Amino acid sequence: MSYTYYTFGGKVPGPFVRVRVGDTVEVTFTNNAKNSMYHSVDFHSATGPGGGGAVTQAAPGETKVFSFKALAPGLFVYHCATPLAAQHITNGQYGLMLVEPEGGLPKVDREFYVMQGEMYTAAPYNTPGRQSLDMQKLLDERPEYFVFNGSTTALTEDYPLKAKVGETVRLFFGVGGPNVISTFHVIGEVFDTVYDQASLSSPLTGTQSAITGPGSASIVEMKLDYPGKYMLVDHALSRAARGLVGHLMVEGKEDASIFHTQTPVTNSGGH
Ligand SMILES: [Cu+2]
CATH class of the missing domain: 2.60.40.420 (Cupredoxins -  blue copper proteins)
Known part of the structure; x- marks a missing residue:
């Protein structure tokens, strides 16, 4: 579309x-x-x-x-x-x-810029062709699409995030919205540090998500311990079926003390 x-x-x-x-x-x-x-x-x-x-x-x-x-x-x-x-x-x-802040943020290996938005098209989700805005759906807060960085494929097919085992990554995450709160989550990872509402004063440690309202932001940091494809989602997971998925591709050596299976890993996110 x-x-x-x-x-x-x-x-x-x-x-x-x-x-x-x-x-x-x-x-x-x-x-x-x-x-x-x-x-x-x-x-x-x-x-x-x-x-x-x-x-x-x-x-x-x-x-x-x-x-x-x-x-x-x-x-x-x-x-x-x-x-x-x-x-x-x-x-x-x-x-x-x-x-x-004075002195800058702590050093990390990679930084990424991710924003979540909603699209209120007149035609239903996944209708091919040129789409137009439906003002009534906008006012009723009924999006057809949810997107990271402006499209359903921005962080999957077009520009998946890439990093290596052992690296620390920082996600600058914001919700453009305009209306919907995101429970931002990376499937298969724990956030080591979350600057809740992007306040730098007392970061949270060890959370599964970063709850971020419209017109607000969070800073999320993770050390990557195990290779694979990690899915960025809003854990209101119906939105993943309306376009809201990103990929973080982590390369490197497997560590059986962290994760071990005899089942071949074909799909890390369950999608
Ligand atoms: Cu304008």
Whole structure:
């Protein structure tokens, strides 16, 4: 199927923005002259009116500028805040900004950027061809599709996450939404560290999921101990049947003290 997204910079999610706490962030927001609608950007990392949403409302061809000081460290969603904001968000206008603490986050071997979104198409899930938005389904919060990084295949066929046994990985996970809470889970792994709601102050250890609301984010860290294909899901698993699956491919040596079987492993996730 195909769908016309609105985007920040041509991709869903928008660019991963990385700053340091105390930085002054200068935003120059241009709405492409070829567009037909107003757009804007609200940074949850900003302190000030609308997070910038009110002062960046830009007509096609217009540029709006503002700056803000990143006062708090953490991982923050940004999104379009032009009415109807839920429509602009479901259409792909969301992304994450990391405000690093003094000294940065602890070093890991790999970092990944994953966001969850919903799509409210008029036609049912998996109907071929060009799809359109159904406003009533959006208002009723009845998505047809759930997607990681903007499509059902973004993190499976197109760009599976790859890592090796012995490595530590960090997932910057956010929910664009606009409406649905994610119980983010990796099948066959335990999260060693979860920065709940992306607060850096007191991370959780040893959890099975990172519960993340719409317009919110979590940071998840895992050490990879055993090879295989690990499935990224929202453990509201009906959503996996509506497109919400990612793959983390882990290469390396098996360790029978961690996991042992005489049954050949053909499918790690049960899907
Ligand atoms: Cu917009």
